[in-house]
Amino acid sequence: MLGVPKDEKPTWISRLAAQPAVHRAIRTFRLQELTSAALKVRPIKRRLPKSGIEYRVRYLESFLMADEIFQRKIYREAFEGLDVRSFVDLGSNVGYFPLFAVELTGRRDLVGIAVDGNRSMTDETRWHVDHNHLANVKPLWGIVGYPSDVKEATFYLNPSNVSCSAQPVLNPDVPSKGRIKEVTVPTVDVASAWMQHAGDVRVDVLKIDVEGFEREVLRTCGALLDKTSSVVVEWHKWIASQDEVEALLRDRGFVRFRTISEDPYCGVAVYRPRAS
Structure with missing residues (x-):
């Protein structure tokens, strides 16, 4: 999950999320399981003020995600100075980023x-897209970051849906909420998927939050990067350094536009093509 932008004070939710003791308590008292079970029966629904877009909270982690995306607007700078008409969201989780883009x-x-x-996150994203009648947004279930000739790969389902990844190594400083489950998932050639969905349309904003698999994604999505105007990427320090991420983006002609946030575990920055 994202840190707090450098120019902003942390909210009470982000302060709690940064405390290992909180994560241990969640596991010990099964708060995640119990809260999510209750929310699936009676989800919390909220409406965004500008667009009227409605989102729902059905998972404990979604409280933090809603705070980050809708309240603190942590992805806002990826849109700065652009007339955004298109996006690709890699690591969509419950689907809040498309709603924020509309807002x-x-x-x-x-x-x-x-x-x-x-798959549960793809289903939740589909609910948000369908519920808000976003006819041109397509949810896809699958893993990105593999060559096009690889059709299936292992995905690691963590009890905490914000920690699921195509790689199994969790943040060593954040206590796990339970056992990881390995599942086989279809891969997605993201450049081909974009061409099938949008044709030759450029990608105005590409968001990458893949919990430690960012290097593999950047290595395999060159064709998509070539038609992208703004990339916002989260790097996870226990797996990939900022220097590694920036080197891969630099090879595709991108330079850092702005660092949004950084903490001991991860960082988030926006990159733009050199010419811009």
Whole structure:
């Protein structure tokens, strides 16, 4: 999950999320399981003020995600200075990023794809897309970051849906909420998927939050990067350094536009093509 932007004070939710003792308590008292079970019966629903877009909270982790994306607007700078009409969301989780894109741009006709390897998260993204009548946004279930000739791969389902990944190594400083489950998931050639969905349309914003698999994704999505105007990527320090991420982006002609946040575990930055 993302840290707090450098110019902002942390909220009470982000303060709690940074405390290992909180994660241990969640596991010990089964708070995640119990809270999520209750929310699935009676989800919390909220409406975004500008667009009227409605989102729901059905998982404990979604409280933090809603705080980050809708309240603190942590992805806002990826849109800065651009007339955004399209996006690709890699690591979509419950599907809040597409809703934020609509809220920020005022466009319900945004063209986008949202990909996640956790089928439950893809289903939740699909609910948000269908419920808000975002006809040009396509949720996809699968893993990105593999060559096109690889059709299936292992995905690691963590009890905490924000920690699921195509790689199994969890943040050693954040206590796990339970046992990891290995599942076989179809791969997604993201450049081909985009071409099938949007044709030759450029990608105005590409968001990458894949819990430690960012190097593999950047190595295999060169064709997509070549038609992308802004990349916002989270790097996970126990797996990939910022220097490694930046080297891969530099090879595709991108330079850092702005660092949004950084903490001991991860960082988030926006990158733009050199010419821009």
